[in-house]
Amino acid sequence: MIKHLKELETPSLIINEEKMNRNLHRMMSVRTKHGVNVRPHFKTHKSIAIAKKQLELGAIGITVATATEAELLLDNGIEKILIAFPLTDRKKISRLLERGKNARLIFAIDSEEQAAIFKEEGNILEVEPELWIKVNSGLNRCGVEPREETVQLATFIKKEAVGKLSGLFTHAGHSYAAASPEEIDRIAKEEAESILTSANACENAGIPIEHRSVGSTPTFERAAQYDGITEVRPGNAVFFDAMQVGLGTAQLEETALTVLATVVSKKKGRFIIDTGSKSLTTEKGAHGNETVKGFGKILNEGELYVTRVSEEHGIVEIPEEAEGIWEKLQLNQRVEVLPNHACPVVNLFDYYYVLKENGDLVTLPVDGRGKSQ
């Protein structure tokens, strides 16, 4: 058994288990604080073991983004799954409708044309799919507009007997570009209101809406406060990252995921580590959010950042005021890097090393790595 971070070959993906556990409890605390359910997103950790832990801690189900993530969970005995992406491919839909006969799968719908595909495939298999309408609360990605357009699609689903419409959901991903906590408050309010006013409009039209689901890591704790919201779907909050620290959603001490790297070269005014775009990504945060510096923060060394990346190289340029660091950091020394965005970084590794609370290091597979179809 590897006993110390220094013994690991790098770059390696490290979870600090104590911090992750605290984050999981923070995530789940909205259940008691605000009386809402939690359906965490799998896309961040892509780990069956962590998803099961979230269910043990009280999550009502798991959210996924792709058909293959859903199939992975089903293969591992997780059966309450929201596929929060509008599937249109008949092969994927038909495969999942078949598997849904023995599970509880919920599908995202955002247009009549897509709903018609679900109706046809459901009829072929003689199943009634459970459906949630995706509502656009300002991210301007997928989703029908709140209220009128939502009622229109809900009416179509009901009239055409496409399936069982049981919920509305939205994701305020534009909160990542917020310039202040006040702006996140406002976006969270709009996120909740987009769903609540749309659900009321549907109910006024005689279509009951049982589930009203919102959530992104910057907004889920805020949006959970609004009466009538039934659940939240945080993903990133299992780990947090430099973007969340920049947004003020988390403190640096709460970040639970790092990339361990090695100093491989020292040159004038800079040193080079073995983590580049293939292990840190080139993510810089949402457009308009200036809070993230470089491509990752070197932890425990003051204000030091990975200032440039190529695929396997991370270049750390040393600011004049920190020149002593160049002397201090030796070849082969390990450094921990806080990624800007944890979710796509995880997808670049086969497994994590989990630093247990007792100091042991154990491996944990990134089961959903590459499950992008």
Ligand SMILES: Cc1ncc(COP(=O)(O)O)c(C=O)c1O
């Ligand atoms: C539909 C949906 N729900 C929830 C989430 C979770 O968001 P976050 O990772 O910010 O918590 C995402 C993330 O992209 C998403 O697309």
